[in-house]
Amino acid sequence: MSKITLRIIAEATGLSKFAVSRALTGKVGVSEETRARVIAVAERLGYARPDQPPVVQTSTIGAVFASEDPVNGEMNIQIQNGLQSEAARLGYTIHAHWASDARSLARFVEGCAGIFSVNIQDKAALAQILASGKPVVRAGWLEPLEQVDHVGGTDREAGVAAGRYLFDLGHREIVFVHGDIDLRGRRERWHGLQEFAASTRGLTCYDLTWGGDKSFSDGLDQILAAGGRPTGFFCGHDGMAITAYTDILARGWRIPRDVSVVGFGDFSAATQVSPQLTTMKIRASEIGRNALRRLDARLRNPDVEFAPLRMFVPNILIERGSAGPAPQQR
Structure with a gap:
């Protein structure tokens, strides 16, 4: 069987090789009706070249x-x-x-x-x-x-909003649960919380990170050893809120009677814990x-x-x- 070329397709459609080429490569200069007709003829004839760019x-x-x-x-x-x-x-x-x-x-x-x-x-x-x-x-x-x-x-706005929400509930020491990786979105949420704290008298915020052989528990122990007494936790991702829950409950603290936890994302984990997680929903x-x-x-x-x-x-x-x-x- 002979190779199907642009000339053969042009003859079958009554168009020029130039028009056929533009139709098959998705370039402007041909109508959608013409493009569809050329593609249909090319497919019927079995036109295909491995090095040919895909039809747009x-x-x-x-x-x-x-x-x-x-x-x-x-x-x-x-x-x-x-x-x-x-x-x-x-x-x-x-x-x-x-x-x-x-x-x-x-x-x-x-x-x-x-x-x-x-x-x-x-x-x-x-x-x-x-x-x-x-x-x-x-x-x-x-x-x-x-x-x-x-x-x-709105990552930064979410940080401001979480800080205001917890502050209005009476929390004066808030931990931002940053996690073991520093992603840009988490950093922006932390900056938003800092922004709110800078304009709010009487509010202290902590950035809890961990990594290597250190854990969430180690980071919280360090805050407590330095005299901190946080009652609010804003987690940079709902998944980290689960980490916070595990540690907080293991210490005998009750949620939300002793401490409050706010997540970020509103992913499936948020409704699979008890109590269910208050969180900042991403409208993905x-x-x-x-x-x-x-x-x-x-x-x-x-x-x-x-x-x-x-x-x-x-x-x-x-x-x-x-x-x-x-x-x-x-």
Whole structure:
């Protein structure tokens, strides 16, 4: 069987080789009707070349996730749900990709009309995505003044809000449970709590970190040995709230009678402990929806010079049973 070439497809469609090439590579200059006809003929004839860039599906949005991201796994699923629901409303298809190697990422990006980059921090992967020339929206932390659309949550505001919430309940010493890894989001939540403490007389805050052969218990023991008597705990992630629960209950302290605990995320663990966890909910599905809307605006208006936007979806305080008035003394 002879090799199927662009000339053969052009003859079968009555178009020029130039038009066929642009249709198959997703470039502008041909109508969607013509593009669909060319693709259908090419597929019927069995046209395929391993080195040919994938055909760009103008209704396909690519969501690129970090290949190793155990901390944000549940949030990423919620983001995907938001993307899918908005895509169904606006007429797009969502394809997900976990960035692992440069070749697979490059090919994936070429086959999409727009890209939502979710917490991708690898510089080489980001460079590939941004160099594609496709509309891109990012979630995650940007370089200062990076000229790209961004959608995310309100980490620093959440820290301020958690501090105010616990302070209004009478807590005057608050521990921020930072954990054994220093992620940018956690750092911003800690900065928000510090910001509130700086403007609030009578409030003391501690940053509890651990690592190596040190544990949460070691960090809390150090605070207590220095004379601290915290009654409020704001945890940088719901998973760390479970760590805090384990230690606090082992000490014989009661939640929320003796100490109050506030988490971050509103993930499944929040309702699987007793008492159920008061937490700052990440509206991850809304992050996905807003990213899709921004990509849709750029794709529908390719000739409009939109200025990049920073979009923030505010967290929500979900009150459950783990927080209450501060005790008079412990």
